Amino acid sequence: MVLDSALRNALAKLISCEVTQEELISQLPRTAIASHLSRLQSLLGILFATGTISERMYWGKTYLGEFEATSKWCTICPAFRTRASQLHLSRFAIFRREQNGSFLLESPRALGRLILPEKDLPKIIAAITAPRSTMQTRLFRQYLYERDFLVNSFENDEEVAPLKYWEPHDLNFHAASRDGRHGGRSGGTYRFATTDPPPPATFTVQGLAAIDLSAMIPLHEPSENKTFGDVIDLRRSTRKYSKAPITNIELAHFLRQTNGVRKTLRGIKVPTGSGDVEMDFNLRSHPSGGALYETNLFVVVNRCEGIAQGLYFYDGLTHRLLLLRKWDDACETLVRKAEWAAQVSQGNVQVLIILAAHFQRMQWKYERACYAAMLKNAGAIIAYMYLIAADMNLACCANGQGDSDLFEAATGIDYFECGSIAEFILGKAEST
Secondary structure, eight states: OOOOHHHHHHHHHHHHSOOOHHHHHTTSOSTTHHHHHHHHHHHHHHHHHTTSSOEEEEETTEEEEEEEEOSTTOOSSOOOOSOOSOEEEOTTOEEEEOTTSOEEEEOTTSSEEEEEOSTTHHHHHHHHHOSSOOTTTHHHHHHHHHTTSEEESSSOGGGSTTGGGOOHHHHHHHHHHSTTSSOSOOEEOOTTTTTSOOOOSSOOOOOSEEEEOGGGGGGOOOOSOOOHHHHHHHOOOOOOBOSSOEEHHHHHHHHHHHHOOOEEEEEEEEEOSSSEEEEEEEEOSSOOGGGOOOEEEEEEESSEETBOSEEEEEETTTTEEEEEEESOHHHHHHHHHHHHHHTOOTTOOSEEEEEEEEHHHHHTTEESSHHHHHHHHHHHHHHHHHHHHHHTTEEEEEEOOOOHHHHHHHHOOOTTTEEEEEEEEEEEBOOO
């Protein structure tokens, strides 16, 4: 856009100080005012949508906050819709404190966020959340309604389709982990590369005892010759299992195929944007974002020929099962919850495999999309598990409704360091 002297003067005033839109318009010449006004509005819209300028609100002399766009689709100074007398806070809205100390009002429905001042914060929050507007707060609350932080109490679009189907945590997660309206950095930003070393490729735990599975692999007898198409056709969730238990040889082969380390890479130089960092990688057969392979397998053995009941950690690097605890109430509860979630008859679960993510392995590199990537990685592993089980004539059923607090209690691993994100039931199939 080519700027004439009038627009350059208006832009200079905008850069030099806080200014109202009326004051900017006053800088325009009276001749051809409509043309200049249109071009000014277009320029302000571009600056606003890119986050170069923002809108500030005042209540008399009280500073109420600053609205900044987080989406390129956000428009400046929205026109007020039919004035609503009764407004209330959207069920999707979130108040939170930023790392730099600022307070934010955000919503996945909004195309921007409101930065709230610490001074007079209780008064401002009270104005936002009040059931009714006062003469002093009416325009402020109407503005928040236009920005989708408040909803009309009489015509609440959050109670009709499609919004009524969304739960707040789901919509917030969706908006925050996908580009479009969060306005922040995302993807492989390596935000901790300058402060912390990369987390190790191998997640380690201390076991009470170890079972070496490597010697069992040669003993596994391949199933009848199946094509890949046969395996895909045989893939299914099964909720009935044989009275005969799965064997240690079958379990060893299954674990090796799904999450065993196939190749190790040491000291690989990785460009981070702030210099190269040496990283180690343990490559497995399934795909994983950034080849980080943060997902570990914890195995609750209920009935398995050759392996005692208990909770184990599968070490894919050495191909061992490390016993974390012998069978007790915690193991029993993990299995019972899996039975309930997957609708499997009580006592039918032979082996429960818990997929647990080493969060920092992914968080060190990825920003915003990190947890979403971990769930996608878990989905890829589960797809592999289904196909391998079908090839081995084993019965299985995935389950995503586990108890992460119970997992922490059973393993003793910090909830925020490594947590369960999916479960998989495995056993011998019923004879047909």
